[in-house]
Amino acid sequence: MKHFLLIAFCASTLTAVTPAVADAAQIKRACLASDRAAATRQRCRCIQSVADQVLTRRDQKTVAKWFTDPNQAQEIKMSKSARDDALWERYQAFGQVAQASCS
Known part of the structure; x- marks a missing residue:
């Protein structure tokens, strides 16, 4: 019985961790x-480190898309929603810290 509980716990832990690992380093x-x-390896690694400190995983997923489609960032910036305004503020803070840390 103890072995079964241990295996069940480990399986549920791995399932809970796997999506986060897959989303890491976006x-x-x-x-x-x-x-x-x-965009050197060192600079991109530094920027990711700052993102991990300043942005949520959800924010990182959104911001990562802006690298290929900067228009999405402009849409968030111009949006009138409180949620988008909050994301834009976090993104600006991220940019300031990344610029100071990774230049």
């Missing part, structure tokens, strides 16, 4: 895939 991957000359 900003870094988007940075490396961009056509920007300054």
Whole structure:
């Protein structure tokens, strides 16, 4: 019985962790895939580190899309919703910290 409970616990823990691991480093991957000359491995890793500190996983997923479609960022910036305004404020804070830390 103890072994069964341990296996069940481990299985549920792995299931809960797997999606988070799959979502990790979205900003870094988007940075490396961009056509920007300054997108070095070291800089993209630094930017991801800042993103992990400043942005939620959900924010990171959204912001990573902006690397390939900057128009989405403009739409968030111009939006009138409180939710989009809050995301834009977090994104600006992220940008300031990333610029200071990763330049």
